[in-house]
Amino acid sequence: MQTKPNDVLLLAGKVLTVLMQCFMAIAALAIPIGAAVVVFMSDTINAEIAAEFSGAVGPLPVIPVLGLFALALAAVALIFLFFGRLRAIIETVGEGDPFAPENAERLSFMAWLLLLVQALSIPIAGLALIVAKWTEPMENADVTVDAGIDLVGITMVVVLFILARVFKHGAAMREDLEGTV
Template identity: 55%
Template sequence: MSNFRANDPLLLAGKIITLIAQGACVLGGLVLAALIPVMLFMQDTISAEVAAKYGEAAGAFPGLAFAGVFLIGLTILALAFMFFGKLRRIIGTVGEGDPFAPANAKRLNNMAWLMLGVQILMIPAGALGFYLAQWADEIETANINIDGGVDGTGILMVIVLFILARVFRHGTAMREDLEGTV
């Protein structure tokens, strides 16, 4: 097909936003990847500093729980990076004038699975966040807010993506049938 939408500002904005989102995922992933070993290998040092600052009421520093949250966050960022990459490729096919390509149906299906993975990972993230919030309650001046758990909007997005993947598969099949009859 022709390249009739290459200068479309909406498609250009979509490509730029997906690239920025992927860059943010990489940056966030690098930070979390650096923090995980710090939490694991410096847990005793951090625990001593927390005890010195907040007293024995703080208890032992939950370095493993923090490392777990960071590892889950790193995994979520990796899934998001792949999600935005697939979205950028779909945007590219729209710009080329061929959105009902068989690859896009597969991309949408994969995007749905990636988002489902994110939703599933939010459950242990929420549990660890709850544990860390309880620990922080022992330290009167500390405040930890970790939002986790299943999100209704995220589940809706997963369902919509699976449905769109079916629509694209059906649209591709219809186009192939039409081209075969002409």
């Protein structure tokens, strides 16, 4: 079943995946810059904080902040890969071959990627809590951390693993059918 080359949904999917990968690439460039600023400017940052808050706020927690940057960069890389695999699936759908065996592998890989992102959210939340606690003495600092179980993310991981099996089974059925004709 061949889809129309101007299928609006497929075009929207392609545009969305490219945009998301562009956003992730920008984030992947910005995160190391932020980390470098923290490393090279921490003395200046600490001096300004001490001057503004009269010593009520301790020094910038550099290690937890750098840990946040590192984990965020890992999450950004995983999400970049996720959208790359999704774009490849969209391409095969546009070509009229959604049950290609590669798509089952792509879906499974996407599930693992999202599972890793879910796992990264645990240490990210822990480090964010350390930074949020550090900001408590600051006036007008409103830092909150939304830590908890992401049921939508976990559900998405399960759905992707199930879809990977469906696509694998569909590809096998198509091969069997082609072999009997």
